[in-house]
Amino acid sequence: MTGFGKATLELENKKVSIEIKSLNSKQLDINTRIPNLYKEKDLVLRNEIKNKLERGKVELSIFIESIGSDKEAKINKPIVEGYYQQLLELSTELGIPMDREPILQTIVKLPDALKVEYQELDEEEWNKIFKGSQAAVNDLISFRKQEGAALQTDIFSRISNIENLQAEVTQYESKRIETVKTRINDNLNDFIEKQNVDKNRFEQEIIYYLEKLDITEEKVRLANHCKYFIETANSNNAIGKKLGFIAQEIGREINTLGSKANDSDIQKIVIQMKDELEKIKEQILNVL
Structure with missing residues (x-):
């Protein structure tokens, strides 16, 4: 803007x-x-x-x-003449000689000796x-359009960076699930052997837990939000506020992705995504 x-x-x-x-x-x-x-x-x-x-x-x-100027000062002749005649009569009555030049300088300083005439607005002008x-x-x-074109290039490149970073998450997913399984088994193996635990029930709980860690939905929603962001930005309407709302949704999916990650490599990617998104939000402030 x-x-x-x-x-x-x-x-x-x-x-x-x-x-x-x-x-x-x-x-x-x-x-x-x-x-x-x-x-x-x-x-x-x-x-x-x-x-x-x-x-x-x-x-x-x-x-x-x-x-x-839009105003012009003019001498108010009738008022000045009236002042002069009164001073001349007073000079005669009192017998005080009156010098014309100093008296005129005095008269123009008296109230209403000057009038200000304001110019009228000329419609043609x-x-x-x-x-x-x-x-x-x-x-x-x-x-604004020139600035907008530069902003669009920058914002689109950052959305593309987020999409590319999301693609990198896939390579760490299998390892992440196996790591979680191993950690759970290692921590609870002794407990299961020593306690009377229903193994079938325990396996169901493990499956439920792993499903809660699944990030497939977040990845799909994040990809859709990025796509919708680009589509909205390419429209001809005033879309600054709308882009701000979409950016909030992108941020929500990135945050959920991070909270479910349980993997240092994915966490690093999430941080990079957040950095790109913050820069996008700063730029959106300049969009109508």
Whole structure:
């Protein structure tokens, strides 16, 4: 979900730079930094971003370089003239000479001597700026797609690594079962001989125990989850959250595989699987 987009416009007496960037976030969080002149269009910009970007912490900034400003100060002539006439009359009445230049400097500092006129929004100019913001958003989307392609390659390679590691488990399964059988027989052989134990019942219990250690189902489910992960990732919809859920299921099967392993070689493979899965989960945070 990280990305950056930019557009630059040359308008009459001003240069407009539009920048938009996004960071990872579970929801869509939009923040805008725009000049006061365009504040009334803030909702329009937010809706445009909302329609094109589904998730992420998004920040849109519009920078204006211009000769003028969105507000202009002008002398309020009637007020200044009124101040001047009153001061002139007061000067005559009191017999105090009045210097024109200093008195004008004083008058313009009095209340309402200056008035500020704000420029009105030019719709034609705004339409150009809005198109520029759309271009910046599209640039960000293009950036995201490039990042997504790289993420897909990395994630798919790690899913493939998990599948390859699972295939390595097979070579240790037969040895594992024999090791478990031998260990049980060695530990309980003396007990069986000394105690009155039903051997048929005991064999049934051993079979039940070995069935509990069987990892065939976990291997099948893990393979199916990996396959489903790839199929989901290849779809065109927003699948970030769904991939996260599938990754959780993959992790559950890997954990069960490890708990049933009872073999150091398989445990090593499980650790490698977990390492690959953790890296996948980190990358999924960047997926929409």
